Amino acid sequence: MNRLPIDEVLPELAQVLQATSNAVLVAAPGAGKTTRIPLALLGEHWLDSQRILMLEPRRIAARSAARFMAASIGEQAGGTVGYRVRMDTKVGPSTRIEVVTEGVLTRMLQHDPALEGVGLVIFDEFHERHLNSDLGLALCLQTQALFREDLRILVMSATIEAEPIAELLGGAPVTISEGRAYPVDTIYQAVRQEGRLEEAVVPALLEAIAKHEGDILVFLPGAGEIRRVQGRLASAGLPAGVDVTPLYGGMPAEAQDKAVSAAEQGRRKIVLATSIAESSVTVRGVRIVIDGGLSRVPKFSPRTGMARLETVPVSVASADQRRGRAGREAPGVCYRLWTEEQHRQLPPQSEPEIRAADMAPLALELAVWGIADPSELEWLDAPPAAAYGQATQLLAELGATEPGAPGTPTSHGRAMAELGMHPRLSHMVMKATELGLGGAACELAALLSDRDPLRTRSVDMRLRLAALQGNSKEEGDEAALRRMAEESRQWKQALGLPTGKSSRESAESCGLLLAFAYPDRIAQRRPDGRFLLSGGRGAAIAELQPLSGAAFLVAAELDDTGTDSRIRLAAPIALEELHAHCAQLIQEETEVRWDRGAEAVRARRRTRLGSLVLREGPLPDPDPALVMAALFHGLREQGLGLLPWTKPARQLQARALLMRKHNASWPDLSEEGLLDSLEAWLAPYVSGIRSRSELGKLNMTSIIENLLSWQERQQLESEVPTHLTVPSGSRIPVDYSDPDSPFLAVRLQELFGLTATPRIAGGKLPVTLHLLSPAHRPVQVTRDLASFWQDAYFEVKKDLKGRYPKHYWPDNPLEAAPTNRAKPRQH
Incomplete structure (x- = not known):
């Protein structure tokens, strides 16, 4: 067996695990950690004949690692070394090393929290920081703390800051292997920003084929870009003897295995891959890497409660991982389709998935584990509170947790977790099975778990389901459809359902099935042709289609950019179906409110499904208490x-x-x-x-x-009379419009003989006197009548006597007789 760099540190690592429960290994790409360490530790006495579980982030890596280790000891997978991945298991009674994917570990822990019979859990390629690897480590740490002090945990990575993870593991020792890599020349080539990535990839490929020897590994963000590059290469005139093969997560296992194997003798191979080939998997014969510099990652938006794939620049660590693929077996070359200046601006590490992913699967697993608050576990990065809160709300809507108790799963929730699907899909399948539509639901779940297999602009999900059932003439990815058909068959088998394809008629139930999975995305058509989602967001179909006129539909996929989300996949649903099968989502409500415009109380009855109003009409006999409350609201609002x-x-x-x-x-x-x-x-x-x-x-x-x-x-x-009687005998009303200064408007002649200002409020407040002319026009305002008689009266008298000569204007008003006539009566 060839000696690898990791062999140098195996004795040190064995001693560390002999002395302590946890360890961290940092090993450069190509060191051989994945395939050497489990076998080297198998005979340690502390393992005591127990099994080793090794987590790999991807199915292809798990199968490849297990097969390689098995072959190195002269066996096939399923003997001493086996693997468990979703829908594929090769283990036997003698299996001591199980290579599993992260979700499989979670299921094993849920079934047996003590992990009986397991002595060591290895987390490989932990630097990728998948959500399930963070969850698996958090659960293993609690298992170790509560049940299994003897359980060992080893975290391995090629590019990770070891200190934080060592601290999380209780101050675990860090072992470092420098690895062995052949020199790789790096060539930077700028991509025109307005062009598509494939327009830069193909020229770089043709240049690399002409200038360098060996096979080529091309990193692209997704299957769509892979297909477009394939199409361009088919018409580019590749040299004879050059084969092109894709490599991405959704491919059948056989196709993935073929892509990573060495090219046939005398031929060259171009592998068009997503980030699946970034680590863990060695693609044999590669000497050239062409890196598009982009990766597609899931991003969850707490603003909308939806997740979508987002294309982002790679990190420096990922770029170095990709570059290293060219130097695994011999000197190589790496074409980076960006500039050195752009490289300096890349983030140093990729963002952990837990910071941006949909939290619903994690929240369900924690509920089944018995955790209501994620802070009860140890995390390298804690789940974001906003996204986690929305996830617990969704689980409650799906009936996965008890009302008001997010950490208490219902029997329905436990069954959902067992299916291993996203909670939305597992709920859909279980509800559909009760209606005899379980087969169609499994097919729909397979479609929703993968990329769109059809090349059509139509958003109608029924076309996809019909294609999977073999009832469509739409052009599509036949390999993808076959893969989805096999996945749905295995789900049907696990549920005890007939494994054949469901009937053509079942496609018409597509909208109802989607409503089970996406109760927050049931949509009602607005008068302007756009849609309102039951969750409160707006949505629209980008172009006119048959579904554009549907009264109700369910959106299975949305692009949440902008004010209105763009509907990418949907199916119609009838109002009668909503009432018959989604009654738990429908609420009858009455609204009794003050209508400001009409200045009246309006009472209406509404049937609602979330933000959607299914039916509305006047409420003839509203609750009198609600009417009065609305009336009082109107008074408070308008005064x-x-x-x-x-x-x-x-x-x-x-x-x-x-x-x-x-x-x-x-x-x-x-x-x-x-x-x-x-x-x-x-x-x-x-x-x-x-x-x-x-x-x-x-x-x-x-x-x-x-x-x-x-x-x-x-x-x-x-004390505060409505009228005051003045010397003339008249009762004059007091004006209290200004409580701070009530006033009496009275003709001056009626006050002759009155020496002091009238007072009210028990004598505390003088009344302001508005003294009027005989024509009732104001001539003076005073609160000091005595002063007026003494000073101002004589000036006023001159003016009034000239204008009203027939009236009585005495020289001494204090001794004159008051009158409400022109002159006093003669006695």
Whole structure:
């Protein structure tokens, strides 16, 4: 067996795990950590014949590593070394090393939290920081703390800052292997920003084929770019003997294995790959790497509650990983389709998936584990609170957790977790099975778990389901459809359902099935042709299609950019289906509110599904208490001016306010005070009243009077009278519109003989006198009548005597007889 760099540190690593429970290994790409370490540790006495579990982030890596280790000891996978990945397992009674994907470890922990029979758990390629690897490590640490002090945990990575993970593992020792890599020349080539990536990839490929020997590994962000590069290469005139093969996660296992194997003798190979080939997997024969510099990662938006794939620049660490693929077996070359200046601006590390992913699967696993608050576990990065909160809300809507108890799973929730699908899809499959539509739901789940297999602009999900069932003439990816058909067959088998394809008619139930999975994305058509989602967001179909006219549909895929999300995949649903099968989402509500425009209470009955109004009409007999509450809301919103205030009513209010100014024990009849206590004083008078016009029948003077006791009314009449009798004998009304300065408008001649200003409020407040001419025009305003008689009267007299010569203007007003006529009566 060839010696590898990792062999140099194997004794040190064995000693570390002999002395302590946890360890960290940092090994450069090509060191051989994945295939050497499990076999080297198999005979350690502390393992005590227990199994080793090694986590790989991808299925292709898990299968490849298991097969390689098995072959190195002269066996096939399933003997001493086996693997477990989704829908594919090769283990036997003698298996001591199990290479598993991250989700498989989670299921094993949920079934057996103590991991009985397992002595070591290895987390390989931990630098990729997948959500499930973070979860698996958090659960293993709790298992170690609560049940298994003897359980060993080893975290391995090629590019990771070792200190934080060592600290998380309780100060674990760090072992470093320098690895062995052949020199790789790096060539930077700028890509024109306005062009598509494939337009730069193909020229770089042709140049590399002409200038360098060996096979070529091309990194592209997704399957769409891979297909487009394939198409361009087919017409580019490649040299004879050059084969092109794709490599991405959704391919069948056989095709993936073929892509990573060495080229046939005398031929060259171009592998068009996503980031699946970045680590763990060695693509044999590669001497040239062409890196597009982009990666497609899931991003969850707490703003919308939706996740979508986003294309982002790679990190420096990822770029170095990709570059290293060219130097695994011999000197190589790496073409980077960006500039050195752009390289300096790349982030040093990729963002951990836990910071940006949909938290619903994690929240369900934690609920089944018995965790309500993620902070109960140890994390390298804790789940974001906003996204996690939305996830727990979704689980409650799906019936996966008990109402008001996010950490308590229902039996339905436990069954959902067992299916290993996204909670939305597992809920859909289980609900559909109850209706005899389980087969179609499994097919739909397979479609929704993968990329769109059809090349059509139509957003109609029914076309995809029909294609999977073999009932469509739409052009599509046949290999992808076969893969999805196999995945749905295995799900049907696991559920005990018939494994054949479901009926053509079942495609018409597509909208109902989607409603089970996406209750927050049931959409109602608006008058302008756009849609409103039940979750409250707006959405639209980008171009006119048959589904554009649907009254109701369910959006399975949305692009959440902009104000309105763009609907990418959807299916129609009938209103009758919503009432029949989504009754738990539908609520009857009444709305009794004040209509400001109509100045009246409006009562309506609505049938709602989230933000959607399914039916609406007037409510003929609303609850009187709600009517009164709406009326009071209107009064508070628009003010007491809605009430029929007369001048006497306002005067009474002002007089009471004046009394309160001088005696704090009096009732507060100010605007603010009356609004604050509306229910206490107005309720007895407004029973059955629903509009301003009906309020107009109220007697406000009587209502205000009733707010005062008999003693207060008597005191009011005594101290703040409505009228004052002046020397002429006239009863003149006092104007209290300004409680701080009540005034008496009286003709000057009626006050002859009055020496002092009249006072009210028990003599505390002088009345302001508006002295009038015989024509009732103001000639003087005063609060000091004595001073007026002494000084200002004589000037006023001159003016008035000239204008009103027939009237009586005495020289001494204090001794003159008052009169309400032109001249006093003669006795």
